[in-house]
Amino acid sequence: MKLRQWHYGLLLLPIVLWLSINSAHADITCTASMNTGTVNISNTITPSNANNAQITGTLTYSCTNNALSERYASVCLGVDGGDYNSAILHPRYMTGPNGSKLAFTMTLPNGALWGNDNDSVYKPNSFLIPPNTTVTGHVVINVSLLPNFGNTVASQGVHSSDFSGNHTTLTYQSHIDQTTSDCEKSPYEQRDFPFKVQATVINECKINTTSDIILGSRPASATSFIGSNNRAIDMTCTSGALYNIGLAPSNGDVTGRGVMIDTGSNNYLLPYQLLSNSSGRVWGNNGSTYATLTNGVTGEGNGTAQLHTVYVTVPNSDVKPASYSDTVTVHVNY
Structure with a gap:
């Protein structure tokens, strides 16, 4: 009688997992700027115009598609209250010599306040970028001094508000599908676009x-x-x-x-x-x-x-x- 022995063993086979994610936000790079860095309302602010002087600034954004196929880009551009008080969007303040202040606001073309929450960020429609191509967009921002906040008692000198560092935020995302590209949803890329707002009060x-x-x-x-x-x-x-x-x-x-x-x-x-x-x-x-x-x-x-x-x-x-x-x-x- 022959006895047969069966030997059992565990054979480990290498398994490679492939995960395809239908998002390509890293395939594009975006930048933004505001009036090349400075929005100067006026060099001649006096009690006569301290409540209503205004100027328009140009907010520019550009996205470059580094991929070999087209991508849809979604961008969101937000700004907080500035260096005087980042939490307060209205009014914002420029500060000058000896604690002097000028109240101002920044609004979008439709008159809405430009800010940094979901209701006030500037968010253009998603746009298509061909491969190895840069697409640029612009929006006009209205920057105005405000009445009823004591601007007429501001003293002589340069007043400014700094929006550098984390006071501004550009978030962007790309996707092969326009309907799913959303700069307000993670994952997204993020950077800032520093600028300052200033006005000069003169004696009059x-x-x-x-x-x-x-x-x-x-x-x-x-x-x-x-x-x-x-x-x-x-x-x-x-x-x-x-x-x-x-x-x-x-x-x-x-x-x-x-x-x-x-x-x-x-x-x-x-x-x-x-x-x-x-x-x-x-x-x-x-x-x-x-x-x-x-x-x-x-x-x-x-x-x-x-x-x-x-x-x-x-x-x-x-x-x-x-x-x-x-x-x-x-x-x-x-």
Whole structure:
């Protein structure tokens, strides 16, 4: 009887696993830029335009297909609140000297806020890129200063907001199928596109209104009477701007000593003196600059309307009864 022995063994065969993923985001490279790095709203911001100055910037994105076959690309471009406060999108702030600020906003062509969440990123339609080809797109971004956030009190100097580093995000993805290419879904590539927004505040003074000084009716025998108007000059100057106001009667006298003329025949004269207070301080115009005007009224702007009272004294009204007037020119040196 023959016994047969069967030997059992475990034979290990190498198995190669192949996994095909229908995505090719690494086959493309994308970049973006904003106005070649700087969006300059204006070099002449004053209280007059600090609430509405604006400019358009151009956001450019380019994608290159490095594959041997065509690809669809999806890009998303987002921006946060900037270096002042990255979490706040509206308003954003530029900062300047001594804590001065300018509030601004950035919006897409449809007026929507440009931001960094799903509702505010800029996301153009997916686009086809032939092999070994670069496709470039553009979108206009509106950059505007905002009212009601204290921009008019900003002081002189350059104000800026920095969007470098992680303040901007370009995410992109490619796919052979347009319907499945989505830059908001992982996996995707990511990079930034640094830029800054800036505006320069300059010193300016603007006369908003002037009001007449009405002396009223006086008897011909009256002597040395005085009148005034506490809203005679209404003006606004840049915050921190030093100014010196000169007053010039129509006869050009630099010491503020003018002459009113009767409005009927223009034959009779009534002398008067311009004053800066009721105590008799002369208000004239003996200089053409802030430094050379020594009989003017000085002050410092605060970005809001400031009122100045003008006093007039008439030393003697013993003249022909009539209506008398004169025109005074206001000179503001800053």
